[in-house]
Amino acid sequence: MSLSGFDTALDVQLDQATVDRDYFARGSVSDDAFASATARYATGTAAAQVFATALDQPYDLGSGERIDIYGTVPGQLRPVILFIHGGYWRALGRKDSGFMAPALAEAGIATAVPDYTLAPAVNLTEIVRQMRAALAWLWTNAARQGIDRNRIIVSGSSAGGHLAGTLLSGGWQAAMGLPETPVAAALPISGLFDLAPIARTYPDAWMQFTEDEIALLSPLRQLPARGCPICLALGANEAAGFARQSAAYDTAWRAAGFSSEVFAVPGRHHFDVVLDLADPSTALFGKLVALVESTADQPGRITS
Template identity: 35%
Template sequence: MSAQPSLASLARLPSQDPAFYAREYNNRANVPDNATHMAHWAELSRQVRKRAGWLEDLSYAGAEPGPHAADERLDYFPAEPGATDGPPPLLVFVHGGYWRALDKRDHSLVANALPRCGVSVAVINYSLCPAVTVETIVLQAVRSVAWLYRESGRLGHDKARIFVGGHSVGGHMAAMMLTTLWPRVGRDLPADLVKGVVSVSGLHDLEPLRRADFLQVDLKLSARDVDRLSPAFLPPATDAPLVTAVGGLEPGEYHRQTDLLRAAWLANAQAPGAAHVPMPDRHHFNVMHDFADGDSPLLLAVRRMMGVA
């Protein structure tokens, strides 16, 4: 059996050539029929939004909204009645798009199967680069999770069972929620507010994105941003479980990003409910289809993490 790569080797960038990172991270170029897959997301999402009982465009901006409050909205899909005993757990989902594209409405498909399994789902929106910085977007995600904790009584989910998941840079932000020192955000917030994280095709080391010109033109990441906003190089606040997945057809950098976080957060990767889900036939776009399938290995792992298997 070959030895697992060390944390130091995983943290070492494979190349100094900016063209390497342009190739590795340009997902639309790597999957030429990406529009077909995103159209499938949109159709599944439309079907979910045809159901009754969900809440659209709830503001999480708080009592003192800031300059980007119009973007700070979420859609809330409650667990189906009778699907669980007592208040259901909540999955907060953060979409991808390199912080500069897409919308929560493209990702309602995450609520296709989970409410039937006894899980409520919140899909958040946030502002987009280059109008705001990546740090601003991370802080918006923090506000959304804090708001959902505080509004649990009104919305009906269990505030003691809040989990965060995301795809691509959404996986980055989900991981960042586990590095957040919640009592510093609000004295009413517990240190273990987030009970687990799922990062699908997540980006956990931002330095390669800073080196990819097609991204950096909008993201404008600094070396300081990389240090402060790369979850693989930050300590998790708790040992809550980590579920990861990455498509077998994705570029090597996406596999390194996932392996890096798992090696850095070893206790979280080995906690009860943690898992790494192989997805051998998936690329960066069709990995999302598994979020809509209640029997997919991905969603089964998420449900086990949340205690609703």
């Protein structure tokens, strides 16, 4: 269900100063808040290593990129969260992104965290290809990794939310040996779903988006024929552009007849909202668990 030709591109009416401000996530928080949140990514992931069950697994021969898996148990096939890191496609990695694994493992849920080659070493087309390869590897090797391939839930923060969205887009799965709907549910966090406004502002300095990438790699413009349940989460204190992105994708997902909700987490900003996934007492953790539970029985899903 391609919307690549639609004439209502997100934020097209906004002046340059507004677009620059509304997508400047770093400018929406203090230096201390940014440093505190991002430090917890790495320290939480380091602490999670005791839950690791398969580290440094190559998932893509072309790039050599790898994936870490946490929280599997011998003799079980567990649902899994495939979590994709953010950083505007040019920062962070899997060693910053496994902090939610202990809490999820205690809830009976595995976690898979892939790396991707960072921009500007590669373009967005290659980054998306790598993430689709990671999903294909996980789906194909699920049983030997202790994962139920019919219960793969994708998530990610910021640019990772965008990449999660590209795994929901239609039309690419067969070429990678996947069924039409390999993803059972999704929780993009602070995601980006239309690249057009991003191409107008500072990330384009290292991304150099092409017109084809904007059309083909914007999840808002490439909806699938069949969509899974999604929850679009974000911090209530996000920069405004990220809130508009989630609202637009929710509207499109619902208009296509799929299940969607937007969940703004009170008191959270762009960088700390994702940390709630490591805390079972939070509402965001509860949303994720509810999505996982919803995948236990989805009549009509094509899974092989």
